Amino acid sequence: MVVFAGQGDARRSMALLWRAEGAAPPRAPRGSGPRPALSVAAIIEAGVAIADADGMAALSMRAVGERLGRTAMALYTYVPGKSELVDLMHDHVLAELPADYDLAPGWRAALTSWAEDTWDFSLRHPWVLQVSQARPVLGPHEYRSLETLLRVLYATGLDSAALRRIVGTLFHCVRGAARTVAESRLAAASTGVSDEEWWQARSGMLTEMVPDFAERFPLLVRLETEGAAPEPDEAVPYLEREARATFEAGLAVILDGIEAAVRRGR
Amino acid sequence: MVVFAGQGDARRSMALLWRAEGAAPPRAPRGSGPRPALSVAAIIEAGVAIADADGMAALSMRAVGERLGRTAMALYTYVPGKSELVDLMHDHVLAELPADYDLAPGWRAALTSWAEDTWDFSLRHPWVLQVSQARPVLGPHEYRSLETLLRVLYATGLDSAALRRIVGTLFHCVRGAARTVAESRLAAASTGVSDEEWWQARSGMLTEMVPDFAERFPLLVRLETEGAAPEPDEAVPYLEREARATFEAGLAVILDGIEAAVRRGR
């Protein structure tokens, strides 16, 4: 379900992405059809609503059209195709991210806030985790959110070459852990089986079919049993708690890494 | 294109995954049809060949059947469905990963080798990056590869709780950077437009449509221009070099983080 940007007419895509910027597209001079009942904005919002509620797999041109009381083909008057629609949806929701962070308490606090906001954002719109990051969309809100992150990162005093690498690592860490949570929720929703139930069924089957499991994979057993689940009865499923802990630990390591680089750099 | 494990009959899936372990499935006692011309192993290999060559999107039951000279439906006698086939393919290729690492030169060297091997593996079979990590497959090779990693990690002396988080962060870092490369190659192959051409076209369009770009996003411009591309004329595309650098930087940060935790722990 990975979707790629920039397939279609690049000029048209860019015009749509930055459309709010320029003047309103002038209505044709000679003859014009019925007043448009739809708009690019309405289509984007319908798409986001569907993807938020039922995931990227549920996003189809027919579904978007139906939600707007039109056929799928009606959308093609406004948007070149599905791939471009996803691009527009992506840039649209990126507008939700904060535009800047207070640097007074130091870059570490600001970067933590950024990571937290990105985490929340990714779980609010889990489908963004399935939009390809290679060949990004290049929309206004994507640029703005990157600019915001860079403002925090340049406050560390590191040079551009170092920051380029750190940006990627930060994103992979946050998005990777968020992806685990998102996929776990999606699996639970689409199969009706909770993580706990799934794991119980599978692990029971494992011990039955692989009786020498403990001898073959002693460290796995050790990892699983030692210090597992300090608070077992919680509203948050186990897998999500683990992913959240991974996110926090990863962030802490990266922050320490940056700090070390800063000290070394001076 | 994210695929989920464990939808179908869990017992059947597990039996297929661990099939080499138990005795060969006995042929039916009373009457048996024509000698099977296919086998689970052959189907898995055909699937891997297709996915390696043309990506996950090209993997269809019809394509696998055709490569074996059968119809798509013939596969269903051997495999419950596509989702289970992907699981089997995943566990199958995981067998390529080394089974253990020399710990004599220290855990840091071993962990670096592990990351390098995982990186190579992910780019040899880029479609594995699209297999969901939540609700893993629980096959023998997946367990073995995890056990191998844990052997290296326990050599650090850290406790299980700390290691659980580090495992996730390591995977996210390696897989995230590898994904960038894989997606960039896939985009280039499927659109026929190289990263460089794509970027040139887009950036030209940007400066035309957003004349005040430099004022609005000064840090982005700074990041892009400062210390960019020290060796511009290379066989390896720019985006891949950047992803590789991100991978190495991320790994270095994590290794430093582990080292700090080890020192703190003692």
Next chain:
DNA sequence: TTGCTATCTTTACGCCGTAAAGAGTTCGCT
């Protein structure tokens, strides 16, 4: 030979993205 079983094919259903053609609406122009 008969009959059961397992393999494999055929056909079909309901999805998908979207190309092509056409119906219907609104305007500028004569």
Next chain:
DNA sequence: AGCGAACTCTTTACGGCGTAAAGATAGCAA
């Protein structure tokens, strides 16, 4: 007033997908 261009939106259709259902065929036991 009426024509014709430009536009929106629908209908139909094509080739793909995963897979359910039904049937043809092959191999063995009795």
